[in-house]
Amino acid sequence: MVQVAMTVNGKAVSANVDSRTLLVQFLRENLRLTGTHVGCDTSQCGACVVHVDGKAIKSCTTLAVACEGASVTTIEGLAHGTKLHPMQQAFQDNHGLQCGFCTPGMIMTAVDLVNRKGNALDEATIRHELEGNICRCTGYHNIVKSIAQGAREMATQPQAAE
C-alpha cells in the first residue's frame, strides 16, 4: 500500500491505496465522487476525463499514486454551489446530452479546450477536439452547440477555481 495525498476540487485528500489504483477508482471509490465515469476503461471514450494540474487527462489511464501532490478537478468541482458552471449550463440549455453517461467527460474536455484555444470556437475546431470523447447516443450535434455557447459564456461569467 502507498500513501497518496492530493487536492481534489480544492480539498486536501489523502489515503492509503494499492499502487494499482487508477485515478478514476480513487475518485469514485475512495472519495465517492461518482460523476467521473468509466466507459471503455481503455482510454478511448473520454467518460473519465478530469483535470490534473489544469489539464484534461484520462483518469482511467493514470495511476492515483502518480498524482501525488497534484491538483485535480472533477465534474463535481465546476459549479459554484447551486449555480452551474457556464459549460454545464450550456449543455442544459442546448440539450447537449441524451443518456448523459459521456457528459461529465465531454464537459471537462470542453472546459480544457476553452482554456487552451479561447472563447471563440468554430464547429470544425470543436468537432476535431472531441476526438477523444465518444457519445454512443450519437448526439454530437447538440454537444457541439453546447460547447460553442459555453465557450462564449465562459468569457463573461466567473468560474470555479481549478
Added chain:
Amino acid sequence: MHAFEYAAPASVADAAAALANEDAKVLAGGQTLLPTMKQRLAAPSVLVDLRKIDGLSGISREGDALVIGAMTRHADVAASKVVQDAIPGLAALAALIGDPAVRHRGTIGGSLANNDPAADYPAAALALGATIVTNKREIAAGDFFKGLFETALEDGEIITKVKFPLPEKSAYEKFRNPASRYAMVGVFVAKTKAGVRVAVTGAGSSGVFRHAAMEAALAGNFSPAAIAGVKTDASGLLSDLHGDADYRAHLVGVMARRAVEAAA
C-alpha cells in the same frame, strides 16, 4: 492489473538503480504501459516513475539542434513555438498523436522507448537523424530501433533527451486508424544538408524503416512527381484486419507524396 511496487525516485541515478530489480519498468506518461498492464500483457514487478526527476522535460534550441527532454508531453511539443519554428513537421506530428487528453500525458521518451510499430515519433527520429541521449550514452536513431517494440536500450538505461538536427524542410503525413488513432501508415520526409531521408511507420513488420528508393528519387528532385513511380515492396509489410500489405504499400506512396508536397 497485476500488483507492483511503485517508486518515484528524484534522480536518474536512483531511477537506474531501481531498474536493477528484475522485471522493473520505467513509467513515463503511461499512455501505452498502463493499458498494456491492464490487459495483463505486461506485469512489471516495480514501476519506476520518472515524474519527480528535475530536468527531464523541456524544449530548447542548441545551435543547429532542437533538444527535447524525454518527459516532455506531446501537447507541449505540439504547442511549442520553438518546435513550430525549428521543425514544423515535428510539431504537427505531435498534434496527431492520440487525442488531446492522451497528449497531455504521453511523452516523447516513452514513445521512442516503446517503439510501437505504429507510433509516430520513431518516424521523425529516423528521418531527421535524431540522437537519443540516455544516462549512459548517445545513440543515433539509425542504431536505436531494433524491430517490433525492441530498441538498443539496455537494462537500466533511461532516455533523458532527444536531439534533432534542424532540417531544411520536413513534413509528416499520417493515415490514421479511425479507432485507435495509430498510424496505418505514417511517412516523415526530411530534406537535410546531408540528403533526403524518408522514414515509414505503421507499415513495416519489423517497425519503422527508411525508404531507400524514395530517398534516391528525391535526392535530385524534391517533388511529389519524383516519387510518383516509386513502388513499395509489400513483402515486409504488416497485414492485419485494418489493411493488408498491398494496401499499406499503396498508402506509403500516397502519404510520401503528400508529405513531400507539404514540405516543399
